[in-house]
Every structure is written in structure tokens, then in C-alpha cells.
Amino acid sequence: MILTVTPNPALDVSYRVARLAPGTTHRVRSVRERAGGKGFNVSRVLHEMGIATLAVGPVGGVLGESLRADLVVSEVPHALLVVDAPTRMTVAVVDDDDATLFNEAGAALLDSEWDKLLDLVRARLPEASALVCSGSLPLGTPEDTCARVVAAARDAGVPVVVDTSGPALLAAASAGADVLKPNAAELREVVDSADPLAGAERLRALGAGAVVLSLGPEGLVAVTGEGRWRAVPPFPVRGNPTGAGDAAVAALANGLVEQSSWPMRLRAAVAWSAAAVAAPVAGSVDVPLLRKLHDEVRVETL
Amino acid sequence: MILTVTPNPALDVSYRVARLAPGTTHRVRSVRERAGGKGFNVSRVLHEMGIATLAVGPVGGVLGESLRADLVVSEVPHALLVVDAPTRMTVAVVDDDDATLFNEAGAALLDSEWDKLLDLVRARLPEASALVCSGSLPLGTPEDTCARVVAAARDAGVPVVVDTSGPALLAAASAGADVLKPNAAELREVVDSADPLAGAERLRALGAGAVVLSLGPEGLVAVTGEGRWRAVPPFPVRGNPTGAGDAAVAALANGLVEQSSWPMRLRAAVAWSAAAVAAPVAGSVDVPLLRKLHDEVRVETL
Numbered sequence: 276m277i278l279t280v281t282p283n284p285a286l287d288v289s290y291r292v293a294r295l296a297p298g299t300t301h302r303v304r305s306v307r308e309r310a311g312g313k314g315f316n317v318s319r320v321l322h323e324m325g326i327a328t329l330a331v332g333p334v335g336g337v338l339g340e341s342l343r344a345d346l347v348v349s350e351v352p353h354a355l356l357v358v359d360a361p362t363r364m365t366v367a368v369v370d371d372d373d374a375t376l377f378n379e380a381g382a383a384l385l386d387s388e389w390d391k392l393l394d395l396v397r398a399r400l401p402e403a404s405a406l407v408c409s410g411s412l413p414l415g416t417p418e419d420t421c422a423r424v425v426a427a428a429r430d431a432g433v434p435v436v437v438d439t440s441g442p443a444l445l446a447a448a449s450a451g452a453d454v455l456k457p458n459a460a461e462l463r464e465v466v467d468s469a470d471p472l473a474g475a476e477r478l479r480a481l482g483a484g485a486v487v488l489s490l491g492p493e494g495l496v497a498v499t500g501e502g503r504w505r506a507v508p509p510f511p512v513r514g515n516p517t518g519a520g521d522a523a524v525a526a527l528a529n530g531l532v533e534q535s536s537w538p539m540r541l542r543a544a545v546a547w548s549a550a551a552v553a554a555p556v557a558g559s560v561d562v563p564l565l566r567k568l569h570d571e572v573r574v575e576t577l
Numbered sequence: 578m579i580l581t582v583t584p585n586p587a588l589d590v591s592y593r594v595a596r597l598a599p600g601t602t603h604r605v606r607s608v609r610e611r612a613g614g615k616g617f618n619v620s621r622v623l624h625e626m627g628i629a630t631l632a633v634g635p636v637g638g639v640l641g642e643s644l645r646a647d648l649v650v651s652e653v654p655h656a657l658l659v660v661d662a663p664t665r666m667t668v669a670v671v672d673d674d675d676a677t678l679f680n681e682a683g684a685a686l687l688d689s690e691w692d693k694l695l696d697l698v699r700a701r702l703p704e705a706s707a708l709v710c711s712g713s714l715p716l717g718t719p720e721d722t723c724a725r726v727v728a729a730a731r732d733a734g735v736p737v738v739v740d741t742s743g744p745a746l747l748a749a750a751s752a753g754a755d756v757l758k759p760n761a762a763e764l765r766e767v768v769d770s771a772d773p774l775a776g777a778e779r780l781r782a783l784g785a786g787a788v789v790l791s792l793g794p795e796g797l798v799a800v801t802g803e804g805r806w807r808a809v810p811p812f813p814v815r816g817n818p819t820g821a822g823d824a825a826v827a828a829l830a831n832g833l834v835e836q837s838s839w840p841m842r843l844r845a846a847v848a849w850s851a852a853a854v855a856a857p858v859a860g861s862v863d864v865p866l867l868r869k870l871h872d873e874v875r876v877e878t879l
Contacts, residue, residue: 297599337642340639366679375598377605377670
């Protein structure tokens with residue numbers, strides 16, 4: 276089972292409107308709600324691909340209960356910790372041209388609640404073949420929170436993928452995460468280097484096993500102890516890029532479990548990611564497209 | 578006590594962002610939630626002005642409970658009917674330049690729930706000195722719903738102010754509402770006349786006692802059985818126009834109770850309305866400004 280940890284879940288609300296025009300009033304044509312947060316999206320993709328997963332995260336308030344209800348309906352296995360802080364919301368306003376996103380920051384958890392969340396993770400680690408810690412931290416969260424999750428996994432001998440940003444990304448590197456998956460902007464923000472390969476090596480020097488950089492439609496670059504590779508989709512895929520990174524993380528975690536070669540992991544990660552762009556919502560992949568893409572992804576040594 | 582009925586309440590969520598840019602991702606700087614819906618805003622204003630009120634409306638789901646909690650905190654007296662349909666949300670995205678609104682339509686109530694809401698209104702009418710029915714109807718609501726509220730009030734000898742639009746506005750006129758308060762666009766939509774005075778007379782011909790047209794910064798026009806007047810604020814007031822109409826409705830209902838002259842009612846309605854523009858949130862008025870404005874409003878006979 277691949278255990279995912281989402282430190283800052285959200286109820287993702289999506290509004291369809293005719294056309295977004297700032298300063299005006301819009302009639303919302305349709306409303307969709309779903310359990311959101313990057314780790315939950317990773318679990319969704321794994322579940323859709325038939326891979327056992329367990330989604331762990333804190334929930335609070337009335338939106339936390341809506342989030343739980345959606346996980347139940349989606350049949351994504353989950354273990355949620357009820358906390359005082361109300362679960363945040365994100366709103367995506369979608370018109371024919373664009374998606375415009377509004378992300379609440381999320382409220383701080385108590386230190387004792389982080390301890391309980393760690394206990395929950397530790398209790399499930401014996402069943403886990405890999406752990407994913409994904410997404411932002413609520414405002415005011417101790418910077419070592421991600422690192423503590425990484426340390427717990429390492430203590431249990433479970434490999435870890437971390438997808439986060441800022442100080443938490445640096446802390447996860449220092450704690451020895453097996454794979455980090457920043458995008459180019461997130462990497463630049465923490466390593467102060469314009470060269471992404473040099474930046475990735477900085478994270479490895481801190482303690483990370485490998486760094487997989489996501490470059491949007493340009494694919495992925497892996498900087499590892501075994502070599503460096505770039506993988507590129509065979510053709511551009513149009514659609515909703517929200518959740519593409521989460522599909523890549525799901526594939527990378529699965530690659531860790533399968534102990535497949537880095538070129539094979541990257542091939543899968545690019546195919547899953549592009550197939551997520553083609554699917555209408557985050558946390559979902561277009562499976563027929565995935566199969567078509569998989570063998571056509573170009574992987575080259577750098 | 579002035580009884581307000583809100584057929585389609587909403588939890589109003591307000592997001593502060595740096596600058597709204599369509600197609601991008603926004604970090605929400607602050608989040609505010611409050612019980613919304615036009616009738617609830619009318620009750621808020623009355624409560625703030627020290628006038629006894631009772632807010633009646635249906636609530637459902639988790640957002641309905643958030644709405645109730647906010648009414649409790651705000652100390653606005655209320656009597657809510659719990660229904661199956663979940664209470665809707667509206668989202669206002671506010672930056673330095675503009676407010677951009679996203680209004681969910683609201684889910685339909687069962688016919689039996691409308692009957693219960695009417696029973697709740699009838700049970701409180703003996704204590705009421707006026708009734709206000711304000712705001713939209715959820716999608717799929719029988720068009721005579723507002724008219725049934727008007728009829729119940731008339732049966733109890735209680736004067737009624739209605740602020741709604743579309744077929745419900747016509748039905749409220751035919752049911753004999755004492756005062757209707759459309760804005761210019763809402764009037765044009767139902768009477769098919771470019772002349773607002775002629776349009777207002779059409780609503781009176783259907784059965785309405787008086788029509789008060791709101792013209793935004795241009796003030797109000799009243800078309801009544803006793804004459805026609807226009808009232809204009811003495812100077813432009815900058816701020817948030819959301820809720821200005823609700824403050825005008827609150828003043829008009831209070832004028833009905835006090836049986837003041839039409840020029841006095843209009844003077845108060847313009848002053849309350851402008852003082853609501855100056856207040857930061859809908860359902861609130863800037864009381865010192867209100868006092869300053871009140872005597873300076875210009876009222877002229879048409």
C-alpha cells in the first residue's frame with residue numbers, strides 16, 4: 276500500500292461560469308465539490324490505477340466533513356485525524372478559456388495535533404511500501420513537519436517521495452527523502468541557482484536521494500545517484516494541468532515500490548502526468564491515453 | 578417587530594486577493610464568512626439601527642449550520658427552517674479595484690418545505706408590524722412562492738415590502754404587495770417599457786400599492802397612489818454598493834411601520850442606502866454618516 280500524507284487538505288470547489296469578467300456579478304452555472312490537496316490527489320490516481328493506497332490527513336469543521344464524505348463516495352481508502360482548525364477551501368472558476376484559482380492558506384494545527392498525525396502515520400507505516408508527503412503546509416506550521424514525516428518513514432525502512440516547496444522542501448532534502456519533485460520555480464526559490472541541474476544537485480548534497488524536476492509540457496528531468504535523464508511526452512496534450520504533478524508523483528512512488536529503472540520511472544511519470552492533463556479533474560487520469568502515451572515517451576540521458 | 582423572509586439564503590464568503598488576474602492562481606489573503614441573502618441583510622440593518630426584527634428562512638447542510646452560527650454571533654434574531662436542500666454559497670473576490678461576485682443558484686426546496694416555511698411565517702405574523710420578502714428564489718421554485726408570503730401578510734393585516742425580480746416580482750405585484758423595490762434593470766425586465774415611471778405604473782395596475790425604484794448613486798424614485806417623488810443623496814458616497822438596496826428596503830419597511838410621509842420615507846431610504854455603501858460589508862450602515870446625510874437628502878416632487 277502507498278501511504279499518502281496531505282498536511283493541508285482542502286475542499287476543492289469548482290464553479291463553471293460563462294466568462295470571468297473582473298468587477299462583475301456571475302451566475303454560477305454548475306458547482307462541483309471534491310476532496311482536494313495534493314496527497315489526496317495522488318491517492319485518487321493510485322486508486323484509479325488499481326494500486327492500493329491510504330490517504331492520511333487532518334480535517335476539521337464542516338468542510339472537513341464534506342471532504343470526508345467525498346473520499347467515502349470516491350472509495351479512496353483514508354484515515355483522517357479530526358483537528359480543531361477548520362479545513363480550508365479552494366475555489367476554481369472555470370470558463371471556456373481558463374481556470375482561475377483562489378487558494379485559502381489553511382489554518383494552523385496545534386503542535387499536539389501534528390504529533391497525533393505523526394502517530395497515525397507511524398501506525399500505518401508497517402503496511403506501507405512507499406510514503407508520499409505532498410502539498411503545502413498551513414500557515415504557521417513548524418518547518419520541520421515534512422522532515423518529521425520523512426524521518427518516520429526512513430525509521431520504518433519505507434521509501435519517501437516529497438512534493439512541497441519553500442523551507443519544507445529544504446527540510447525534506449536534509450531529512451533524506453528518496454525523491455523530491457519540485458517544479459522549476461519551486462527549485463529556483465530554494466536553491467538560488469538559475470541552472471536547474473546544479474540546483475537539483477544542491478538538494479542531493481543536502482541529503483535527498485534523487486530530484487525529479489517537473490517542467491510542465493516539457494516533461495521531467497531526473498537528477499539521481501545513478502545518472503541524469505530527461506523524459507518528454509511524444510505530443511502536446513491539451514486540458515487541465517491541475518493535478519498533473521500529482522499523477523507524476525503517484526507514478527514515481529509506484530516506481531519506487533516496483534524498483535524499476537529510472538528511465539522506466541520517468542517514462543511512467545510523464546505518461547501518467549500527460550494522461551492527467553487530458554482528464555477533466557485533478558486526481559484523475561485518461562487511462563486509454565496513458566497506455567497510448569506510455570511507449571511513446573522519449574527518454575534521453577543527459 | 579419587522580419580519581424578514583429570505584427564500585434563498587447563502588453563506589457569503591469574501592476573499593481578499595492582491596489583484597484578480599483571470600487564468601492565474603491567487604493566494605487568498607483573508608477569508609470572511611457571513612450569513613447572507615437579502616432578507617437577512619435587511620434584518621442586520623434593522624438590528625444595527627435598534628429596530629426589532631426577526632429573520633426567517635430555510636437552511637440546509639453544513640453551510641446552513643455555518644449561516645446559523647453567524648446569525649447567533651451577530652445577535653440577529655432568527656427562526657430558521659431546516660430543509661433537505663443544502664444552503665448555497667456566494668463568493669466575492671475583492672481586490673483594490675473591484676469586487677467580483679460568484680453567485681450559486683441555490684437548490685430547490687420540496688413543496689412540503691415551502692408549506693412549512695409559510696406556516697412559520699404565519700405563526701410569527703401576529704407579532705409583526707411589517708413583513709419584508711427579499712431576494713431571489715432557488716432554481717425550480719414555484720413562481721407564486723413570494724405571492725403566497727404576500728397573501729399571508731395581507732390576511733394578517735401586516736404591510737409588505739418585496740424586493741425580488743423576474744416572474745416573482747410580477748406575482749408579488751398581483752398579490753397586492755404594499756411596496757415593491759426593483760432596480761431599473763429588474764423593472765425593465767418584467768414590464769417591457771423603457772420609461773421607468775410607466776413601468777412602475779404597470780406594477781401598480783397589477784395590484785402593487787407603491788413602487789420604489791432604486792437607481793444606484795442617482796437615488797430613489799417612488800411611484801405611489803399619493804404622488805411621485807425623487808430623492809437624491811447630497812454627495813456621492815464611495816464604497817461597497819452590495820447591500821445598499823437592502824438598507825433602502827429596511828428603511829422603507831420602517832417607514833411603513835411609522836406611517837411616515839412618502840418624502841420622509843424616501844429621505845430615510847436614501848440616507849440608509851448611502852450609509853450602507855460607506856460601511857465595509859453588506860448588512861451594515863455607517864451610522865454617523867447616516868445622521869449627517871439624512872437632513873441633506875434632496876427630495877423633489879415629480
